[in-house]
């Protein structure tokens with residue numbers, strides 16, 4: 001497998017991992033298990049990295065484990081970018097940016113817990129997660145653009161362009177509209193109107 005292919009598959013994998021981590025983070029909040037592991041990076045201190053996988057600790061730990069796997073995935077993506085994508089500067093920069101964000105996010109996860117779920121910190125945690133997801137999505141899209149099936153490209157072009165039939169109908173309606181009284185003069189004294 002060529003380096004470019006490795007990179008584009010890694011980018012897709014990173015998007016999936018980030019999505020799963022975000023869903024599991026939401027699960028922590030909605031089940032109110034944010035402090036089920038009351039410390040970080042261990043769970044219940046004393047070097048205990050692997051709590052009994054039951055109840056709230058399982059919910060919280062699943063999010064931490066997926067965050068760890070995501071971090072390793074994004075690190076791998078950045079390494080692949082440095083190795084194979086130096087010619088595509090935007091991909092390289094975005095991948096390194098994603099690495100910086102995922103490290104910040106993992107550390108912030110610790111702050112979320114140490115501050116006993118302070119609302120502002122949790123919000124920042126969510127904000128960084130969504131920016132990270134967006135960046136990974138752009139990297140995956142750009143990295144795979146050359147291999148996107150033709151019909152998808154055609155669909156995207158059609159979606160972005162105005163429907164010619166609708167545009168023509170709107171133009172015809174404007175042409176046919178009766179010319180009414182001119183709108184009230186809103187010109188600013190001293191400024192010449194372009195309409196004359």
Ligand code: HEM
Pocket residue numbers: 018021022023024025026027028029032033034035040041063064067068070071102105106107108109110112113117122123125126129132
């Ligand atoms: C590195 C990637 C990570 C991502 C993308 C991520 C993402 C998220 C998201 C999206 C939420 C839900 C926020 C909301 O719905 O408002 C969340 C919640 C949470 N995350 Fe993370 N997280 C990551 C890492 C971590 C780590 C490493 C920890 C802890 C060690 C952690 C601890 C928490 C906690 C405790 C909550 C729940 C907060 C509460 O109950 O109020 N996160 N995370």
